[in-house]
Amino acid sequence: MGVPGQARSNKQPTIREVAVHAGVSPMTVSRTLSGGANVRPDLQEKVLVSIRELGYHRNENARSLRPGHSTGLIGVAITNLGNPYYGNFALGVEEVAAQHGRRIIIGSTGEDPARERQLVSDFIGRQVEGLVLVPSGGSGDHLSPDRLGGVPLVLASRGLDGRDVDTVLLDDVGGAAEGTRALLEAGHTRIAFLGNARSVFTSERRFEGFARALAERGLVPDDELVERGQQDVASAEVATRRLLDLEHPPTAIFSANNRNSIGALHEIARRLKTGEVAGAMPALASFDAFELAGLMPVPVTIVDHDPRELGRQAAHLLFARLGDESVGRAARIVELPIRVVAAT
Amino acid sequence: MGVPGQARSNKQPTIREVAVHAGVSPMTVSRTLSGGANVRPDLQEKVLVSIRELGYHRNENARSLRPGHSTGLIGVAITNLGNPYYGNFALGVEEVAAQHGRRIIIGSTGEDPARERQLVSDFIGRQVEGLVLVPSGGSGDHLSPDRLGGVPLVLASRGLDGRDVDTVLLDDVGGAAEGTRALLEAGHTRIAFLGNARSVFTSERRFEGFARALAERGLVPDDELVERGQQDVASAEVATRRLLDLEHPPTAIFSANNRNSIGALHEIARRLKTGEVAGAMPALASFDAFELAGLMPVPVTIVDHDPRELGRQAAHLLFARLGDESVGRAARIVELPIRVVAAT
């Protein structure tokens, strides 16, 4: 449980040591490092050799301390690195960041607003040039521009009401409605809903889409068939178990994200395997794609979208904001389309 | 394609501005920031208020410049953030790093040694305290202690021959052998092999285990049934297509990692769906677990292990090395056990 602060025994060579080794002044080394303008080729060569021999690496932290220099770091806070959805999201951000010569520094919030606050504060302390965040749903007070010290922020996947901030969203309402419609068109009327806690932005929106599609048929969500609050696969499995144990179990399930979809499928598979099948297994519509969805033992409709593209778009928004031409421009809210892939 | 270096318009307040605002000296602010020892409570209060009002965040980069301080950053280089395997690995590293008050900075190498070199060099330039790396398989010249400036390094999943470095491996040979044995015991004799390029450390080891299990039955790998070099799902799908199109297709497939397993299953599913089934679909044994493995239309044996635990162990090794009691200690090589879960 130690805290950083202790120096490591082994120190990196500095520009001075390189200079001494090469028999030049530190400035000649510095100039060589920056492309070598106004340095005699033979001196450059000598410097380069010294750099190699000493294993010198320019100290980017010291460098970024100078006026006019920045760290080239982008802070990324997501809920969970282990969720392939967010892994791909982070990959998209990293991809675009790399194109701009930036590196990403990552932290998982685990949906914990306190941890998010701490993470964001740390990122700012490390002088990140920008932040990409999947907000965990707290108040968002810590995300006001002054608390952020003016560091540009882009929200992804989830928005923040009443705050003027660049955001990339999905068409949650439309996608959920369309996915639900697919189930309705297949003849289902007893459709269950699985989703995150209500405090999660997307959960609300996707439930709204779900309810909207039902309403088009004169139906309303049945409280008995609504399970919200599952954050991981295990709890989704438990929730599905309850649904399927009902006297009148649902004939279809709409799942608001991939964790819930996978949990539901685990439970369905368990029942198919143990043979304790009271009736037919429910069809599934899943917001979020997942690997191998096409091989499931029940029909699976996918409300598809690419988390990696979500990450790319978020990064693009950020770099647009970092470009000096955009200072003070109003926040942009981008809503990415979804694509419904019907069960086969 | 810009490069970092331009200052952002909005500057963070400094300790000096806080000091002026609070009517004290910078040192009083600094001391307050570090816990407030030897500072009068009323002054602390004033400082804290100023900090809040100005939105001050301590500049960790400047701080780490001081002697005796480090950055609290751990560099993590993996092949691909979007692969859930590595996402979970990174999560394990992050988890342990967070326990030690460290943050991780991540980059994907995409199996490209040049990118890996560049990434490692950048990490060192950012004064990371340690490196966790899934090596991409090049020579490893850039990983010698002096090139690393003495920054501790831990390799994960893949080793590096002839170099004395802390490493966490899986029991690749034993696991692959055991997985292959499961197929043999199920009566298969025509078993195909899907794997990464031979240059990838694990690919060699897992092939070795595969061949060893065959040898125990007096069999040898059939060149016609060996496909190596697939790095992603799409190419694994193509390779599987070729295998299943053979005049005498394999009755089982051993896949050396989850990308190949998923690709194989996609192709199998495609054939089941289109009905172009020449014969029965092959059974599968997969090194690496993957979500929903239990729901596949063919028997799937899993050579199971936890990438997150791999990440944790790697981080533990790193922090053991960072602890001052371990300087100069010989490298440790940890081999994590695997667990074979038979097809049901």
Add this chain to the structure above:
DNA sequence: CTGTTAGCGCATTCAT
């Protein structure tokens, strides 16, 4: 208890 001095590694500015 508080403030002043000095220097961490680097690069901009100003000499030479």
Add this chain to the structure above:
DNA sequence: ATGAATGCGCTAACAG
């Protein structure tokens, strides 16, 4: 074409 001085933000070490 090269080097010396200076200061980025911060905090040990040393006054007071």
